[in-house]
Amino acid sequence: MKRLWSVLTVIALAAATTACSESGGGGGSSTPGVTDTDILIGTHMPLTGPAAAGYSKIAPASKAYFDYVNANGGVHGRKITYKIMDDTYNPATTQQVVRELVLQDKVFAVLNGLGTPTHTGVLDFLKTNRVPDLFVASGSRSWNQPDKYPGTFGFNVDYTVEGKILATHVKETQAGKKVCFLGQDDDFGQDSLAGIEKVLGPVAAKQSYVTSNPNVGPQMGALKQAGCQVVMLATVPGFTALSIGTAAKIGFKPQFVVSQVGADLGTLTKSLGAAAPLTEGLISANYLPLATDTANPWIQLFTKVNTQYNAGAELDNNAVYGMSVAYLFVQSLQAAGKDLTRDGLIAAVEKGGFQGPGLVPVRFAKGDHSGYAGEQLSKVEGGKQIYFGTPFTTDDDAGAVTAYTTAPVAPPQNGIPAAS
The missing domain is CATH 3.40.50.2300 (Response regulator)
Incomplete structure (x- = not known):
């Protein structure tokens, strides 16, 4: 009987240890x-x-x-x-x-x-x-x-913050032009459009895509038909390239203004191949230093x-x-x-x-x-993506888009953040 109680005690302790290790409490090995x-x-x-x-x-x-x-x-x-x-x-x-x-x-x-x-x-x-x-x-x-x-x-x-910053640039530099939108059919597209329309009001035409269908011909055709002069894209890189390439094929040449997540020039250049010069003049924004x-x-x-x-x-x-x-x-x-x-x-x-x-x-x-x-605006010039102006910050509501002027910090000498 004593032996049985001993075995049961060991089992109970093992179960308690397992429960503790899976709870996320404690330090060291007790944390998953x-x-x-x-x-x-x-x-x-x-x-x-x-x-x-x-x-x-x-x-x-x-x-x-x-x-x-x-x-x-x-x-x-x-x-x-x-x-x-x-x-x-x-x-x-x-x-x-x-x-x-x-x-x-x-x-x-x-x-x-x-x-x-x-x-x-x-x-x-x-x-x-x-x-x-x-x-x-x-x-x-x-x-x-x-x-x-x-x-x-x-x-x-936040895509709404980004939409506001990009739309503010469009409002200031493309006044009077017909602004349209193509976005991914999910929160990415919806949140981006919300930010754009907080600044510009309703866009002239809007289209969406799903990533399972790599054909944006109907969407580009509809935007061309609507007379769009500026097309703002909330697209992943593959669909940014598809949009730019498809537009060129149908003789549609708007000013493209693209979300940061789909605007990396190196990725677009590879996707477009010989058509890479179509990226010239592309406007985007980013919040990190550019690789170039x-x-x-x-x-x-x-x-x-x-x-x-x-x-x-x-x-x-x-x-x-x-x-x-x-x-x-x-x-x-x-x-x-x-x-x-x-x-x-x-x-x-x-x-x-x-x-x-x-x-x-x-x-x-x-x-x-x-x-x-927030972000800083960038433009493709001479086949290179470069920043211009100052970074901007804002909120995802009705707050103003304002310049951010504090200089970035330099990395630590060994490239590794110190313990705080």
Whole structure:
């Protein structure tokens, strides 16, 4: 009988230990995905499929920066392992791979999951499992719901904020012209259009597309028929290229003004091939240093990391984005401290105050989980994407679009954020 009680006691203790380890409480090995020497995180990315152009470069660039940090001692003595899962930009696949990351791999956090339609479907699952959901690769306003989704934080500029900034430029430089819109048939397109119309009022004509149908001929034809002189695009890179190329084929030559998420010139050039000169004059905006600005100290740092740890990949704006995400995540880990917990990480991000490569600040606070606060306008001139003017910030409501004049900070000498 004593032996039976002894066995039952051992079983009970083992069950209690398992429950504790899966609860996310405590530090070190009692937190999922965290040991004394390692931190396991994961992501879902379109490595293949309709959004792979350009976007497939993001996560490998983040991993390259983590490898650089790991080679220099890691964060509080822990090395970061980044598991990248291909979801093909298919929401059903996203749910499968995120469940695998959380339930099988037991990742500490999900970092920079990409896509509005894809990531929307895993918000409730990540919340239920209390998994930090950091720096989503999309500007949907859905990520900024701290009361409903306390563990989710954005990274990209809110699409409505971006729409307001781009529309303000159009209002100032294209006065009296017929402005039209083509956007993705989800929150990406809807939020962008909302920002545009806050500034310009109703657009003259609007069209939408779905990523499963790579034909925008009817949409471009309708915009041409409507007499559009300026076409604002809320498109992923493949559909930006399709829109520009299709318009040229039908003799339609509006001024294109494009969301940052679909405007990386290197990606567009590759997609358009011989038709790449059609990008000349394209207007967009961004909130990170451009890969071609070789005098920028952040680009110098990222070039060094890219050369050493990213298997010879080209440093384009997608790679800059991926490394910027990774830098912010390392800042967050440093701020969370050595006794790493999920709640501690979320609290550290909400405390905010992070400075990095961004041209404008990130907004993080207890009541604000949105990402970057604004953008600077860019234009393609002579086959190169360059900034002009100053960065601007605004809100996603009726606030004014205002210039932001504080200079960006330089990176630390060793390229790794210090513990706070």
